[in-house]
Amino acid sequence: MFHIRSTLFQRTKSMLKFLMFKTLFTVxxxxxxxxxxxxxxxxxLYEDILRxxxxxxxxxxxxxxESISIKEDNVLxxxxxxxxxxxxSTKTGNIYEIHGSNNQLQLSPVECLDIQDSFINSFQKxxxxxxxxxxxxxPNKLKSKTTWEIYLSNKSxxxxxxxxxxxxxxxxxxxxxxxxxxxxxxxNENSNYENLLDENKENISKEEIDTxxx
Numbered sequence: 001m002f003h004i005r006s007t008l009f010q011r012t013k014s015m016l017k018f019l020m021f022k023t024l025f026t027v028x029x030x031x032x033x034x035x036x037x038x039x040x041x042x043x044x045l046y047e048d049i050l051r052x053x054x055x056x057x058x059x060x061x062x063x064x065x066e067s068i069s070i071k072e073d074n075v076l077x078x079x080x081x082x083x084x085x086x087x088x089s090t091k092t093g094n095i096y097e098i099h100g101s102n103n104q105l106q107l108s109p110v111e112c113l114d115i116q117d118s119f120i121n122s123f124q125k126x127x128x129x130x131x132x133x134x135x136x137x138x139p140n141k142l143k144s145k146t147t148w149e150i151y152l153s154n155k156s157x158x159x160x161x162x163x164x165x166x167x168x169x170x171x172x173x174x175x176x177x178x179x180x181x182x183x184x185x186x187x188n189e190n191s192n193y194e195n196l197l198d199e200n201k202e203n204i205s206k207e208e209i210d211t212x213x214x
Contacts, residue, residue: 038127038152038161040098040180041085042076045161049089056085065089081107081115081176088181090189097181105176109169112176113146116165119178120148123163127152131161144170160184 037044043052049065055074059067070085072078078085081102088097105112124133131152138147147166154160166177 038130038180040163040178041079041100043087043095043098045095045098045180045182046185047095049087049093049095052087064091065093079178081105082178090186091193092189094185094189096183096186096189097179099181100178101175103173103175105169105174107174107176109144109167112167112169112174115176116146116148116167119165120150120163124150130154138164138166142168142170144168 037046039045049068052068052070052074053065056068056070058065059069067086067088070087072083072085075085079100082100083102083104084100086097086099086101087095088099090096107115120135124135127133131154134151134153136149136151138149140147145166145168147164150163152161152163161180161182164177164179166175166179168175168177
């Protein structure tokens with residue numbers, strides 16, 4: 001009985017160590033990146049997505065929050081041209097992408113392109129103090145779809161973010177998408193999370209080896 005309790009205690013202890021390490025890692029990364037974080041619709045990249053768990057519909061993947069579709073009434077700073085807002089999360093629970101969209105756009109192609117140009121200029125001006133910016137047009141294959149992107153780079157932490165505005169004025173699919181994303185952060189966070197899980201599994205396996213009487 002004592003051996004079983006000891007094993008359970010060690011397993012619990014190992015899990016607590018893992019969770020504490022994960023928390024410390026996430027907090028340190030958050031404060032490091034938060035100094036240079038930017039926002040869209042009132043939401044900041046690298047924030048803890050659990051802050052908004054009661055604001056919309058949660059999509060889970062293997063027990064982790066993959067995304068939250070925010071209810072329109074709960075959006076921090078809504079834009080009149082958009083109807084849907086989604087926050088996407090890393091496996092560690094931090095926001096890496098903010099996405100606003102409208103798939104029933106009532107604007108004409110000319111109106112959409114004018115608004116797109118205003119969004120790109122406004123976002124670039126707002127973030128030139130913290131980031132080096134470069135504006136590019138994404139080479140869409142469809143002539144009815146126009147995407148402009150701003151690449152935001154920061155030498156201090158080697159981050160590169162992408163802000164994009166898309167106007168799709170296809171006859172049957174008029175829509176607008178505005179996205180702020182850090183794909184490198186997603187890759188790094190998920191990789192670190194998987195490494196921590198593997199390390200924790202190895203520790204539990206070692207602790208469960210019965211050496212009684214040896």
